[in-house]
Amino acid sequence: MIRSLTQDLFVRSLLAAALVLGLSMGKVANAATITLTVDTTAVNGAGDKIIESVSGFRYLVEEDTTYKPKLGVQDLDSLSFQFHKSHNPVAISGETLTATDTTVTIDVPDGTPATGADPAVPKHYFVSVLPYNGHSLGGGAISVVEGNVDMNIRVNKYPLPAAQISVWIFEDNNPLNGAIDLDELGLACEDINGDGCSLNEIPFSVKLFDAAGQYGMAGGHVTWDIYGNPVGTEYDANGDVVFTPEGDAVNGFILKPDAEGKLLIKNLVPAKYGVEIVPPAGSGWHQTSTIEGTRTIDAWVKANEPEVFVEFGPPGPHVFVGFIKDFDCVNAPDGNCDPEIFEQPGVDTGATISGQIVNNHLSRSPTMAFSKGELFEGCRIGVNIGIAGRTIVSQPCGDEATFSIANLPGSVDGVASSYSLSVYDDGLNVVIANHPFTVSGTAGNFEVTGLFQNFPTTPGGGVPPATVSCVS
Secondary structure, eight states: OOHHHHHHHHHHHHHHHHHHHHHHHHHOTEEEEEEEEEEEEEEEEEEEEEEEEEOOEEEEEEEOSSSOTTOOOOOOSSOOOOOOOOOEEEEEEEEETTTTEEEEEEEOOOOOOOBBBBBBBBBEEEEEEEEESSSSOOEEEEOOOOSEEEEEEEEEBSSSOOEEEEEEEEOOOSSSSSSSSTOBBBBOOEEEEOOOOTTTTEEOEEEEEEGGGGGTOOOEEOOBTSSSHHHHHEETTOOEEEEEGGGGGGGGBOOOOOOOEEEEEEEEOOOEEEEEEEEEETTTOOEEOOSSSSSSSEEETTOOOOOSSSSSSSBBEEEEEEEEEETTTTTBOOTTTTTTOOOOOOOTTEEEEEEEOEEEEEOOTTTTOEEEEEEEEEEEEEEOOOOOOOEEEEEEGGGEEEEEEEEEEETTTTTTEEEEEEEEEETOSSSSSEEEEESSSOOOOOOOEEEEEEEEEEOOOOOOOOOEEEEO
């Protein structure tokens, strides 16, 4: 078939028109342009950390539909009043033109510029990048109104550095509050013979869990490190194995703290983990620390995670778990009592405090009143010297969530003694409450209020009174 010159020119004109139309349709109207670059950290020959550009990557731009609250501005269209938004529509996706490109420009629908008294309304996006090779997935959020916006995303170079989790098991007795305090010692074992944690003593054990296994998915014990060896394996600078766990720990199931109650679990895949501490069987240790009402403490660790965790206050371990035994330094001192800190009073020289623990009941909205709730069964209490001093009594509550402590000194040299009452429970269902009080040696009641439980002195109709009484 032979086409004429006129036919050929006509076909070419149609193709050109279609190309122009396709390009114009692919162009976003009222667009803002994101100039996206990707880089990573590296180490040069001198050992200095440098920034290197990453060549060739795919990108995915999604609309960020999460709520954007403004501090101090009341907004009914917020997470407090609405369901969360789980769908983020894809705005655009693509990749660099060549495998050597380090930058790409992306046109996305823009926001609304400020006009008159009306402020600008930005458009929010989340950008994900996946380099072609040698680097991990990365991403970041960005807001645009109009014009050009620069964005940089930093990714990790493979192989990813390992993560680690630091753990500290301690005796929670200065005061009893679920947290690490000065002069609190680590726990490593049940020291039966009084000679420290020898091979014959029963140790505390540390269990490491895949957090996914706590939500119904396949998980369970973490037994292998990032290199495919049992958790607890140690390596030298060249990556050669220098220590392999033996005995019960050969499969990474059982990890043990050192003599100070500390353990550093190294060479882990970056992830979220759950750490559970198991005290020696029959030793009488009661766990006081929790995050969300379970014995498992969460640990989120990233690649190249440091040995310490910083969230609030000074650096500390990723996981700390306190334990305490039952004892009564007031009436029956034992090895848990230090006479240099608290001297046992004479018989019948002090006061008796007693009380009943109930849940703190919050009224229905919009009322913001608190009232006494049901009995707090399974509770445990401790008495500390002052607000932050040594624990001198640790015991479970009795029937109907009651407690009683006899012969507590009311004063020293004419000055009223100061104490604090700690309340927690065997099931770790509530936040530890710590309430200060004094014993004056005269009869009377006083109120102690907590976050999830209270001790009001006024009896409520039909509800057992939550009181703490001081009887001389």
